[in-house]
Amino acid sequence: MNKADLIKSIAGKTGNKECICRQMVEAMMETIGEELDKGDEIVLQGFGSFKPWEQTSRTGRNPRTGATCPIEPRTSVKFKAGKGLLQRLNK
Incomplete structure (x- = not known):
C-alpha cells in the first residue's frame, strides 16, 4: 500500500472526501517528522x-570491490x- 492507497482507504472508511483525508495524512506525517527532528x-x-x-x-565495505570505506x-x-x-x- 502506498500513500495514495492509504488516503483512498481512509476516505472510504470515514466517508470524507479524499482531499480532506490527504490533508490529514500529510499533516500527520509532517507533525511526526517535526517531532522526530526535535528528538522527541x-x-x-x-x-x-x-x-x-x-x-x-563505522567502517563499511563495498560489496562489488571489497574496498573498505x-x-x-x-x-x-x-x-x-x-x-x-x-x-x-x-x-
Whole structure:
C-alpha cells in the first residue's frame, strides 16, 4: 500500500472526501517528522512508537570491490510495534 492507497482507504472508511483525508495524512506525517527532528519520541497507543536514534560512524565495505570505506554518523528512526498491533498480526 502506498500513500495514495492509504488516503483512498481512509476516505472510504470515514466517508470524507479524499482531499480532506490527504490533508490529514500529510499533516500527520509532517507533525511526526517535526517531532522526530526535535528528538522527541512519538507514541501511538496500541499501534507503536517512533524514536530517533543516533547511528555511530563505522567502517563499511563495498560489496562489488571489497574496498573498505567510512560510513558517517547519522540519525535514523526506530519503530517498535505496540501490543495491539502485534496481537492483530499474530491472531
